[in-house]
Amino acid sequence: MTTTLITGANKGLGFETARRLVAAGHTVYIGSRDAERGRLAAERLGARAVQLDVTDDASVAAAVQTVEAGGGLDVLVNNAGIEERAGDNGVIGAPDVTADLMRSTFETNVFGVVRVTHAFLPLLRRSAAPVVVNVSSGLGSMARITAPDTPTYGYPGVAYPASKTAVNLITVQYAKALPAMRINCVEPGYTATDLNGRTGTQTVEQGAEIIVRMALTGPDGPTGGYFDVNGPIPW
Template sequence: MSTALITGANKGLGYETARRLIAEGHTVWIGARDAERGRQAAERLGARFVQIDVTNDASVAAAVRAVEADGGLDVLVNNAGIELRRPDNSVVPTAETTADQMRQTFETNVFGVVRVTHAFLPLLRRSAAPVIVNVSSGLASLDHVSDPDQPAYMFPGLDYPASKLAVNMITVQYAKALPSFRINAVEPGFTKTDLNGNTGFQTVEQGAEAIVRMALVDLDGPTGGYFDRNGTLPW
């Protein structure tokens, strides 16, 4: 059985993914920025806990040392992410989005993925079957956001879909650079979580399906792809 680290796993999709992997018999590290919430989540699930702030180099380095000291890593799920919203929970419109807002979103959603992936690569390289899952979004599909017949076309914001589009490119480039890994991007679907102010219509159980499936791929599985729970998505 594998050992997995899931960032942003004290609640929502990360928590449900951890629960499902543990139920399958895997060892799971709950990665969370808030130490108390992370420990509580890990205790509830029977997981291990490591504090990690994906925007902070020192925090990520400390997390690597903790996981390495306990034996190593096979699966990394880059789940931690943010979506900036107004106080009334509405999305900041594209024309009103500032460079500072873009930078804040990219710091977690994009640079955080690279920071964590780069730091954990030495551990993952030691695994017989290393896997990386990058949690993306349907809003990262240029095909869908430019098609008036797709729900994604109506999304009014700029920073979040742009950050997830970058995650898709990161996924493809890492997959080409690391052919012995299985590295994929997944779209959970519009899931009811704190990320979107609980406005989603899917349950976390439904949303975690694609994440879990890609976390459990074997060496014959896909890499460099973009998937939801129904199959392959258009870029």
Template sequence: MTTSDSGKRTAGTTTTLITGANKGLGFETARQLVGAGHIVYVGSRDAERGRRAAELLGARWVLLDVTDDDSVAGAVEVVAADGGGLDVLVNNAGIERWGADNSAIGAAEVTAADMRQVFETNAFGMVRVTHAFLPLLRRSAAPVVVNVSSGLGSLSRVSDPDEAAYAFPGVAYPASKTTVNMVTVQYAKAFPQMRINAVEPGFTKTDINGNTGVQSVEEGAEIIVRMARMGSDGPTGGFFDAAGPLPW
């Protein structure tokens, strides 16, 4: 794998895996990266939706449930058998738990089971996939990991009454994304040869929020794609949205 003079990866040489890529931000990220010349694996826990998405995108499909060790191990085998290595990993798969009235489950109602379910995908799933694919990433000349986080994972924003995030009552989802941010920093320190960052796509219209977001998936995917295409001279261990670095 090579890089261009601009620091971005040369078209046609980059192999990328995106989790949760059969719809929403993952699908749009895949679409844009296929357009940029990446060989993209659409990771999906639903076989039919994954195959359909890959066909529409001109991408490859791999069965991948981030909550299941065997599924993740199988995905590693598929990618390794196809080409041997991986240049970019986008940890996009994520869920939220909603109450009976379709509102976020607040501190008075949230249970350990609620927390566990959200963390299993958003935090533990990210670690499970990253750990499993580390050997393939280490074969790359300029490996990149992009962890899709949220502004709700910023302790600074959630604790500031002047920020929109302050009004969000949910517990499990913000806590899981704060964990994503911490894990990102620790991985970045452990693997300085990799570019490992967390990104905030913004309040995007996706199924996770009932399509109530204020921006399109094209807009939301922009920062994910930008960081996925980053060269070896780019930042690592940071938290970014489309406008730049974010406070932890």
């Protein structure tokens, strides 16, 4: 039996990914900052709930103990993330971005990935086929955000794309250091979730496709890559 932990999984892409992996036969832990929302989501899916705030060391450590007591971990999906938005749901551009805003975004999107991955590495090392999936974004692609002929080029925000570029680099370095694991980052596409005020053009079913695919990667699958539903994408 494969055991999977998904952070930020009580709604949106995380919830849909959990639903699909439960259907595929995984034992899935719904990681959620809000314990009650996580419990309700887990009940709906036939999954397990674990309180997990990726910005809090004590919360992550407690989650490790819970998952270890449940038998260990094979797949980690770092899905929890935030995007900086103004009161009218508009993206905060370069002239208005502040160091505090950058710090807040990186605390969840970057430091959270490192905090959770580092904490769960001992459990993943015990797995026969360990997998880590880091949910990134096409906005983290330097190739796309610097190319005027791409939709990505017109995105005005700073903190969110910078955080996802950092996630991409983290993914590559982890993959090189841990060749026995399959560690990749994925671009779900512009999916309608609370993250973007439900302005996305894809459904969560469409967005979760590449996350699920990479979570199911076997020992001979790719590692250190950056993928969307159509295959590798440029860094």
